[in-house]
């Protein structure tokens with residue numbers, strides 16, 4: 001039967017693969033990594049959609065198994081960027097009909113428990129709900145075009161869900177006022193957000209990827225972001241976001257561009273006038289956090305190209 005439709009794009013694989021890897025050092029100290037992983041494949045899979053022909057389909061169950069096998073073979077799954085590179089490399093090279101692999105990894109924080117002032121060798125406490133993240137896309141067609149490189153990859157690093165709040169040092173005024181505006185200007189408010197930050201590194205070849213210290217960059221970007229949040233005399237979430245990006249791009253020459261998504265989790269002063277209480281201005285100290293809706297400020301900041 002002739003058909004007038006065709007597959008435009010596809011990717012498939014396994015989502016939310018959960019993995020814990022323990023590294024046991026001589027002497028009894030053990031390390032722990034907990035990851036959630038997504039692997040999606042692109043390539044010659046049209047027949048599985050259009051002709052119900054599964055011969056080229058690597059079962060998503062096999063994709064999941066492969067992740068565990070690769071984790072077993074490696075001494076460590078950290079840093080997650082290197083594990084993503086191993087996974088991407090594996091699928092691209094094992095299956096000739098796979099032309100592109102997307103790998104996304106989240107690392108859930110576990111900190112060593114401190115017992116009687118000493119770091120415990122094998123007990124941990126969950127370090128909150130934030131996650132370190134990486135996204136990798138590796139592409140065989142690009143590699144073939146480059147001819148010299150065995151393969152190539154685009155990789156981003158980041159973190160999501162880092163919850164921060166400051167009780168002063170934030171204002172919001174001089175914004176557009178029209179018939180829809182009810183918000184009062186403020187020169188002192190609570191600023192609360194969950195930082196979502198992703199950056200890309202300028203990596204040109206597999207060797208650059210291999211020697212990059214992803215964890216050092218992660219530490220520096222996170223520290224700069226949190227320090228700027230605390231110290232900035234914020235005129236708006238937008239202005240603070242831009243300053244965060246500016247300080248990272250100034251101090252990390254390898255970072256090509258950086259994106260933030262910052263919800264503005266509103267925490268408004270409560271009107272206590274009906275109770276004869278002054279809860280405004282210098283007397284404001286009782287607030288009500290609003291769960292929904294929040295503002296959401298997103299931006300990508302990049303380097304100006306040299307010839308601009």
Ligand SMILES: O=c1[nH]c(=O)c2[nH]c(=O)[nH]c2[nH]1
Pocket residue numbers: 172183235236237238264295
């Ligand atoms: O920092 C802010 N930026 C906005 O765009 C905005 N809009 C709003 O209602 N409050 C705020 N705060």
